[in-house]
Amino acid sequence: MKAITLLIVTLFFINAALAQETVERGHKINAHITEKLTVLKSDKSTRQGLYQMIYDKTYALANGRFENDKKVGIWRFYAPDGHLLQNYDYTKKEFLYEAPEDTTSNLRYFVDKQLTDSDRTTKPLKIGGRYFGYLPYLKLFRLPANLMDISREASIAVVELLVSPGGRLAYFKVTIYSGNFSKTFNMNVNVLPEEDKVFVPATVNGEPIGCRIVSRCFIDDDGTLIF
Template sequence: MLKRYLLLFATVFFINQCLGQDTIQVKRKLSNQVTEVFTVLKSNVNIRHGSFRALYKNKVPVASGTYGNDKRVGLWRFYNPAGVVLQTYDYSHSRLFYEAPEDSTSHLSYLVDKELKAGDRVIKPIKIGSTFYGYLPYLTLFKLPKDLDFYRNQLTAVVELLVSPGGRLADYKVNFYIGDISTTPFRTINMNLKLPDPAYLMFIPARLNDEPIASTIKIRCVVNGAGHLDFE
């Protein structure tokens, strides 16, 4: 294990040293409160290479790691807005090292596509990036249509993500409710699955009795002043 960590560290150090002079730093707003800070190649600004951080209110890291030739490599850590580690993932070996227990007040809920029996063992689907940073893109990619702007202050939004047994995003929609969210949605907007980052399509699937199974993730949200979504 120690050799593996040393190798990962050496790889990241080599990447940063060899191309540190050939990269430029970029800052990009992911949401109103989260800014991504990373480096790209001078020769191709579409290729991320080197260190990466996502900062909550420009102070607290909610994600940190390294890119190598536009791919996430080595160990990445993901945090909540208070700076508490929620998840550690090794992209070089596709291995989840740590996942914090989900808080009982979480804005997420999960459903599996099967009636459960007594004794069934169910493991929730997992988004790499954890329950804060990992789900932010599905909120920020949405923009409230102009015809719903009149109802903005009355709306409760629920982002609904269908994840296949293979761990791939199969459906992505936003349901809007006025009042009770257990009723039929006031409006449903189906989102395009051609997302800007392939990582947005990938999950660790839910498991039922150690077998992968389709699942639905629901995220309760509010509409912010810019017409995007925020965690409730």
């Protein structure tokens, strides 16, 4: 009887191990960014195990771990030059570290309130930090075919996000400037995954407030946006 029980337990653990067998996957997000991860061999749509996003084959932009397609534990997010921007614990759902932001940041914040020197303010926070966290918005845009011949050197794109006092992405638009030409594209935020619509809202004197986040971007050769 003990031998039969032992055999059943052994088979259970063997089957469990086989069910969690993983394979590595990798693909390019754009000309500069590569994503590396592992997925279940039995279901390649389920992310399982280590995850990395790498910039120019040199610096990590993000690293962490998936369990059954969910981010778990502490994830670390970096700038393209390698310095740490944010640590976030997905299991405890809390920010562990957010790097100070100065005038070299590519993000600017605006609220519809006249601020005074005595006002205490906090900016909106995005899980993923000030680079990885904003990539989903850049990936959503591609220059239309009729504008692909505009000069990349003479053109810029301005991305504007509005985060509500409730911490929800209210709208997202991209304005292209090229010489005397400009055109604004209102993006459909409903196509974004739920996690990309969620922020920690800005506050003024402890009260949540709507905030516009504006970032200047460049247009890559393939018509996508890059910081």
